[in-house]
Amino acid sequence: MTHLAPLLIETSPLLPVRPPETVSMRTRDGVRLEADLYRPDAAGAWPVLLLRLACGRRTALTSHYAHPRWYAARGYVVVVQDMRGCGTSDGRFRPFENESEDGADAVAWAASLPGSSGAVALYGCGYAGMAQWLALAAAPKALRAVVPAFAGWDVFCDWAYEGGAFRLADAMGWALRAAAESARRVEDGTAHRILSDAARRLPLDDEIPSRPQALRDYARYTHYDDWLTMPAPGAHWDALSPRAKLTEMPADVAVMQIGGWFDPRLAGTLDAHEALAGRSRAPLRLVVGPWTAAGPQEAPSLDALQLAWFDRVLKGEGADRGEPVRLHDVEAGRWHDLPGVPAADTAFHLSSDGLATRQGGRLGLDLAEAAALDVVVHDPRGPVPAVGGHAVPDAGRFDRSVVDRRPDVAVYTTPALTEPLTLAGRVALDLWIEADAPSFDVSAVLSVLHPDGRVLPLTQGHARVEPGDPTRPLTIAMRGACATLAPGTALRLSVAGACFPAYPVNPGTGAEPGETRRVDAQPITLLIHSGPERPSRLRAPLPPGGAGASFGQEFSSDARSFDTRAGSTSPFAAATRQTSRL
Missing domain, CATH: 2.60.120.260 (Galactose-binding domain-like)
Structure with missing residues (x-):
């Protein structure tokens, strides 16, 4: 039902891109984080796009985004970093616990990399989107723009529970994949096999469907039990959530949120836009389309949306287009341009x-x-x-x-x-x-x-x-x-x-x-x-x-x-x- 994605018309010649370099940094508590650096093979200084991942940087989230070389050829330094305890970075991965400090440290470090103009933007979807919010809460000076996609706003309401009910399939699938990766990092082959197999076919026919044997046996590799045993909002969840941590919006950071009608975290995306609309003086945009968290659908690509946004807010190229909110019509296949998200009235x-x-x-x-x-x-x-x-x-x-x-x-x-x-x-x-x-x-x-x-x-x-x-x-x-x-x-x-x-x-x-x-x-x-x-x-x-x-x-x-x-x-x-x- 949707219209075909519009072609992205190139207005300037593409730049050659240098071979990727592996670079590393230290967080404030001494943990080493590794990244791949892509930059134009040309003279000049370029804005930095920082993508921080929990799923391994070599994939570069290419299921959702173009390869980092695509952005580098269009005049950006691109840094793809493994988060703490992920990929080849050191430390232990604990969901959302370190992303505010680590994200702020990574932004400051990225601003000093070769070829950088000193201006940094964050992008990424899902967990990487939530990590952008948490880094923004620390107000790093070099941060100029964020583009959280399919991210949500509150860990309790958008990731663990909905309406007081545990998000069983969503939370279990993510926990099994994260646990399998943790087992791989310590070369526990048996655990990796069992957890990976369970992630491909959720073990929902277990005697205890919400806590199957695989997660009971390998609880040490995952946060799942913590989430399952805390079924009410409170201080623990607030400590992890942008909704509670981002009480003051940095005035000079532009925000474009991307959501999908069938993304599990859409409610939080709408909440975030409404919360920030009354605080931010920088450009603010919300786009909700036919995409899902599983990957792109027949619609304008996330790359076309992001590139136009980055060119505008980081390079001053291009003009503002339309109202702050754009919603895709799933029946008519067209877009609606609105000043805000209408209430249920x-x-x-x-x-x-x-x-x-x-x-x-x-x-x-x-x-x-x-x-x-x-x-x-x-x-x-x-x-x-x-x-x-x-x-x-x-x-x-x-x-x-x-x-x-x-x-x-x-x-x-x-x-x-x-x-x-x-x-x-x-x-x-x-x-x-x-x-x-x-x-x-x-x-x-x-x-x-x-x-x-x-x-x-x-x-x-x-x-x-x-x-x-x-x-x-x-x-x-x-x-x-x-x-x-x-x-x-x-x-x-x-x-x-x-x-x-x-x-x-x-x-x-x-x-x-x-x-x-x-x-x-x-x-x-x-x-x-x-x-x-x-x-x-x-x-x-x-x-x-x-x-x-x-x-x-x-x-x-x-x-x-x-x-x-x-x-x-x-x-x-x-x-x-x-x-x-x-």
């Missing part, structure tokens, strides 16, 4: 005849006059699976129509649209819900229902309700979305009691995931209320201005396919200023 109310798991319920702008109660029974022997979305390795937009037909999934769908409808920004769900267990999970997915029956996700949210948590209503943050729904399509909200293996199956007892065996989990009955006294509602973003949109077709009695009967219309505004390019 329009309510779509849930209603039903009590058969949302069988015939389907309704999603509409008008609050239902009668109260309704839908019953969802979660069976841990066959939990509702994660299909696409952001929290599993195969992230993205995959048809979930088969999942929506399960009897343990409640669906609420609008009538079909007769005019285009654009949603762009934050999404949230206020759900009046209760259960027959002290603890339970709620998974919510917002999708587009197409006339051919495909159900393609836009965004999702998840919450683990602990004993005593408020559920009147339960508010679930559902990240963000950007889509223009065509006439004939509809919005659908799907609600279930599990989303496995994105999150652990809740046993219903309140026990922590690392202590829960498969045999401990019990069936849980969820009661979803709607109506005037308990108004469950989806809150969606409708950017200001533009033309109206209306609903047409009603759903047939089984609510799983469109009926051709005409229905009532409900006009409301939905549009944005749109651009066809980045």
Whole structure:
């Protein structure tokens, strides 16, 4: 659905690049960090691009970015550094613990390298993106720009837990890969083989699914147990997180964030932009596209985005283009240019005849006059699976129509649209819900229902309700979305009691995931209320201005396919200023 990535037009001849040199530095506590240095083979001084990696510098993250030679040929000194305890650098890797001081030391060192102009920018995605935020918190004098991609803002909320639920597949996969690398560094061949094999096929069928044997046997190589046993925010998490550490924004550092709609850390990316928008006087940009954390999709390359940004803020070349926020429309395949990220400000109310798991319920702008109660029974022997979305390795937009037909999934769908409808920004769900267990999970997915029956996700949210948590209503943050729904399509909200293996199956007892065996989990009955006294509602973003949109077709009695009967219309505004390019 997206437009093809625009060609990057070269405006000046490419420079020859010297063969890479291996260089090293010492951190303030004496740890040696090694790096590869790429620089133009030409006279002059050049800005420095510093990429600090936890996955080994020789890969240079080429799954996401062009090789460092590409940037060097365009007038930059490029430094690709192994972080502490990674690749050939010394020390021990402990996630996020040393990145503020090490990053600041690396920036100062990079500014003094041969060929450097003294101005340094950081780039990188995932962990390398979070490391940029942490280095920025130390305010190194030579730092002029950062481009965190798919990074997040808070370690607890964006990396370890979501809505109080442990990020099982995401956290386990990363922990196994990091542990395998740690085992390789000390030449523990048996551990490396077992951990590498487990990373390729997550051992989720273990007796304790959230703490499989491989991670129990080789806990010394990973942080996983620490994360699993700290299920609440607090001082430990704050000590690792840019959200807590970056309390003052350096005034002269330009920031461009790159996020993806199906990146697991998108919510933190949006939070970071909103936090910095009120603090920074330097250029600030947010771009959210169809990319995932697993690699590039059919869209403008990260390199084209970054090079234009670096040329502007480091070299003074090129002009500012458009608004601070650019969002890619996953349905229409175009870009929306906005002054900020719109809030979830329009309510779509849930209603039903009590058969949302069988015939389907309704999603509409008008609050239902009668109260309704839908019953969802979660069976841990066959939990509702994660299909696409952001929290599993195969992230993205995959048809979930088969999942929506399960009897343990409640669906609420609008009538079909007769005019285009654009949603762009934050999404949230206020759900009046209760259960027959002290603890339970709620998974919510917002999708587009197409006339051919495909159900393609836009965004999702998840919450683990602990004993005593408020559920009147339960508010679930559902990240963000950007889509223009065509006439004939509809919005659908799907609600279930599990989303496995994105999150652990809740046993219903309140026990922590690392202590829960498969045999401990019990069936849980969820009661979803709607109506005037308990108004469950989806809150969606409708950017200001533009033309109206209306609903047409009603759903047939089984609510799983469109009926051709005409229905009532409900006009409301939905549009944005749109651009066809980045």
